[in-house]
Amino acid sequence: xxSMQRVLTALSQKKPDRVPLMLLFSHYGAKETGITIxxxxxxxxxxxxxxxKMHKKYKSDCLYAFSYASLELEAFGGNxxxxxxxxxxxxxxxxxxxxxxxxxxxxxxxxxxSLQRVLRTISGLKKEVQDTVPIIGVVMSPFSLPVMQxxxxxxxxxxQFHFGFFxxxxxxxxxxxxxxxxxxxxxxxxxxxxxxxxSSPDIVSPQFYKKTGFAIAKETIAQIQGPTATHFASxxxxxxxxxVIQTKTAIxxxxxxxxxxxxxxxxxxxxxILGNLNGIEMCRWTELEAEKAVRDIIxxxxxxxxxxxxxxxxxxxxxxxxxxxxxxxxxxxxxxT
Amino acid sequence: MKEMFKAALLDSxxxxxxxxxxxxxxxxxxxxxxxxxxxxxxxEIGSDWEKGDIALSQIYMSSxxxxxxxxxxxxxxxxxxxxxxxxxxxxLLDLHFLGRxxxxxxxxxxxxxxxxxxxxxxxxxxxxxxxxxxxxxxxISTLMYHAAIKVKEVRECFRKQNYNIKxxxxxVPFIFDRNLWKEVDADAMGVSPADAIKILQLxxxx
Numbered sequence: 001x002x003s004m005q006r007v008l009t010a011l012s013q014k015k016p017d018r019v020p021l022m023l024l025f026s027h028y029g030a031k032e033t034g035i036t037i038x039x040x041x042x043x044x045x046x047x048x049x050x051x052x053k054m055h056k057k058y059k060s061d062c063l064y065a066f067s068y069a070s071l072e073l074e075a076f077g078g079n080x081x082x083x084x085x086x087x088x089x090x091x092x093x094x095x096x097x098x099x100x101x102x103x104x105x106x107x108x109x110x111x112x113x114s115l116q117r118v119l120r121t122i123s124g125l126k127k128e129v130q131d132t133v134p135i136i137g138v139v140m141s142p143f144s145l146p147v148m149q150x151x152x153x154x155x156x157x158x159x160q161f162h163f164g165f166f167x168x169x170x171x172x173x174x175x176x177x178x179x180x181x182x183x184x185x186x187x188x189x190x191x192x193x194x195x196x197x198x199s200s201p202d203i204v205s206p207q208f209y210k211k212t213g214f215a216i217a218k219e220t221i222a223q224i225q226g227p228t229a230t231h232f233a234s235x236x237x238x239x240x241x242x243x244v245i246q247t248k249t250a251i252x253x254x255x256x257x258x259x260x261x262x263x264x265x266x267x268x269x270x271x272x273i274l275g276n277l278n279g280i281e282m283c284r285w286t287e288l289e290a291e292k293a294v295r296d297i298i299x300x301x302x303x304x305x306x307x308x309x310x311x312x313x314x315x316x317x318x319x320x321x322x323x324x325x326x327x328x329x330x331x332x333x334x335x336x337t
Numbered sequence: 338m339k340e341m342f343k344a345a346l347l348d349s350x351x352x353x354x355x356x357x358x359x360x361x362x363x364x365x366x367x368x369x370x371x372x373x374x375x376x377x378x379x380x381e382i383g384s385d386w387e388k389g390d391i392a393l394s395q396i397y398m399s400s401x402x403x404x405x406x407x408x409x410x411x412x413x414x415x416x417x418x419x420x421x422x423x424x425x426x427x428x429l430l431d432l433h434f435l436g437r438x439x440x441x442x443x444x445x446x447x448x449x450x451x452x453x454x455x456x457x458x459x460x461x462x463x464x465x466x467x468x469x470x471x472x473x474x475x476x477i478s479t480l481m482y483h484a485a486i487k488v489k490e491v492r493e494c495f496r497k498q499n500y501n502i503k504x505x506x507x508x509v510p511f512i513f514d515r516n517l518w519k520e521v522d523a524d525a526m527g528v529s530p531a532d533a534i535k536i537l538q539l540x541x542x543x
Binding site: 081083085086087089090091092151152153156159160201202203204205208234236256257278279280281283284317318319 | 349389391392393394395397398430431432433434435438481482483484486509510512513514516517520
C-alpha cells in the first residue's frame, strides 16, 4: 500500500498493511535542513524539500503544509516572533480593545504573503506526490483564533461578559477560516486539520463548548470542501466526543493525557483517532521508550483500522532526536502490521 | 456555605459571589475569615482542575473574581505588590501570560504578596532582576518546551553568582512530563495554581 491507500483504509475502519504513521513536522524541517526557522519558512522550496526528505526518512504517511499558527494572525495584520529552537509565536494581539472588532475585515488570502507561501508549498508537494501521499493543510478554528487576536485573558473575558462582540468576531473568523481552508484544498491539500484547542474541556466547560465551539465547528466544517481532522493540540476531548462526531469531522486527535483505547471504544467506528504520543516526553525518550510508547498505543487502539499514530500536540518538537523518530518509525513497522 | 460560593465562582457570577459573602460575613470586620474561605475554595477549584473536572476558563474567572472581591473589601490588599516581598513570578521567554496571571491571582487572594516580573526572555536578565530584588522564591511559568528547558540556564546564572534561591516551575511542559522539573534543576513544580500556595507555605516553614 502507498501512504494514501494506508490512510484511507484506516479511515474506513479497515485494517491497513500497517498502522499509518502521521509525523507532523513543521519547524522540525528547519533542523533537518540546517537553517534557521525563520529562513526555513521564508521559502516554500525549503519546506517542500524538507517535507519530502522527512517523509522518506521517517516513513511518515503524510506531508504537513503547516508552518506556524501566527501565520493567520499575520493575515489580520499581526506579527510573528521567531525562536531558534521552538515554534514561532504570535506577537502582540492585533485587537487592543473590543470596539476594534467593529472595523475588522476578513483578510484577502491573495494579499497575504505568508498564506501565499503555504499555498505554493501545497502545490509543490502535490506536484511531487500527486495522490500517493495525503497532504495536510491547517486552519485555526474561528473559536480558537481569538487567543492570538485578543490575547487569552481578554478573550476569556469577552466570552463571558461581552457575547455580542464575541459573535461579531466569530462571524469574521468563520468566513476567513472557510476561505483559507478551501484555498488550501484548491491548491492540492487532501484534508484540513482544524485546530481547535479552546474547545477542549481543558479550556472551556463542555456546556459552554456546546453553545460556542461546537456550533461554530459544525457550521464551519460543513463549508470546508474536503475532509477534516479536529485537533485539540494536546487538550483532552473525551467529554465532548459525541458533539465532535456531530460536527462531521473525520478524525479527532487524542491527548496523551487520555486513554486512547477508551477513546477508540467510545468512537466505535464513528470517528477515527489521531494520537497520542507524548511530544514533551519524546524529547528525552530512549529508543526503547519510544518503541514501548508506540507498541502500547497500537495494542490499545490499533485493531481493525481507525487509528493514525501521531504525536499529540500537532507538531514534532525541535528537541526530539533523529534516532527517536527512527525508532518510532521502525516500531510502527514492527508492531503495527 | 463554601459550596454555594464555589458554585457562584464556577458560574463566573461575580454578583452572586459577592452578595453571598456580604450576607455571610461582616465585610469590614471579618477580612481574615473571608481570605481563608477564598483560599479554601480556590484550593478546591485548583484540585478539580488538576483532576480534569473543570476548565481553565473557570479557574481563570474564579481567580479574577476573588481578586476583585478582595480588592473591594480589603483595599489595602491592592497595594500589597509594592510592599516588600521576596517572592516573584515571571513568564519565561514568550508572551503566554495566562498561567502567570492565574497563579498571581490565586496567591494574592490567599494573602500572599508577590512581585510580578512580567515576561522576560533572557535567563541572565531574569536572574539579575531576581537578585536585585532580593527574591528568595521564584515562580517561573512557561508554555513551550524550549522555554521550559531554559529554566536550567536561569539556575546556572544563580549558581555563578552564588545566589541561593528556590525555583518553582509550572505550565504545560511540566504537566506533560512529570520529571522535567527535576531535569531543569527546579526545586518543585506545581500542576494547579493552588499548588503554588501549598509549596510557598511549605518553603516558608523550612
